Amino acid sequence: MDNSIMSSERLYFSQIKDMDIENFYPWFSDVEFLKYYDYVLPVPQSKEEVDKTFKYYETNESSKVFSIKLKENNKIIGIAGFDDIVKDNKVSTLFIGIGDKNLRGQGFGKEAINLLLKYGFEKLDFHRIQLNVLQFNQTAINMYEKAGFVKEGTYREFVLRDGKRFDLYLYGFLKNEWENN
Numbered sequence: 001m002d003n004s005i006m007s008s009e010r011l012y013f014s015q016i017k018d019m020d021i022e023n024f025y026p027w028f029s030d031v032e033f034l035k036y037y038d039y040v041l042p043v044p045q046s047k048e049e050v051d052k053t054f055k056y057y058e059t060n061e062s063s064k065v066f067s068i069k070l071k072e073n074n075k076i077i078g079i080a081g082f083d084d085i086v087k088d089n090k091v092s093t094l095f096i097g098i099g100d101k102n103l104r105g106q107g108f109g110k111e112a113i114n115l116l117l118k119y120g121f122e123k124l125d126f127h128r129i130q131l132n133v134l135q136f137n138q139t140a141i142n143m144y145e146k147a148g149f150v151k152e153g154t155y156r157e158f159v160l161r162d163g164k165r166f167d168l169y170l171y172g173f174l175k176n177e178w179e180n181n
Contacts, residue, residue: 007071007115010070010071010108011070013066013069013115013119016054016057016058021051023099024079029044033097033101036097039134039158041160061085063085064085065080066080066081068096076099077103078096078099078103078112080094080095080096080097081094081116082094082126082129085124089127090125091126091127091128091129091130092124093132094120094131096112109140113144117173121179130170131149132169134166135167135168148173150177152170154167
């Protein structure tokens with residue numbers, strides 16, 4: 001396990017190296033991946049745009065981003081991390097994406113969420129970890145709720161997709177809730 005930050009039964013997180021970024025190009029040009037990954041319009045990104053995004057993550061102190069890798073073969077299967085870190089408040093926004101289509105629905109997202117929570121609450125000493133999830137992403141909503149996240153609010157009709165309006169939900173998880181979970 002190269003540059004392992006945290007590990008679980010089947011996965012580990014590692015720092016993203018320049019050579020890792022080529023693994024992300026197909027995901028960030030895949031409209032279906034982007035549709036669920038973020039609430040911005042799912043527009044395929046060029047290699048230059050992806051490089052710029054990861055350079056931003058690398059140099060920005062309000063972000064901490066990792067490659068999700070399989071222990072068995074070191075294959076990169078996704079991306080996970082924290083964005084919008086507010087150190088003074090000990091708060092951050094969690095995000096995750098399993099980019100490898102063939103590995104979705106096999107529990108890797110759940111395993112990665114649990115790793116992120118452990119890292120965020122134990123290593124980074126966050127008091128609160130939050131996330132945003134789209135109304136139509138029921139698989140992710142179920143996963144977040146099973147992990148212990150609490151739905152705290154709704155940004156009504158926040159997202160426009162295919163001519164329809166969808167809500168964006170805000171979920172939060174407090175350190176003491178995680179410790180007692």
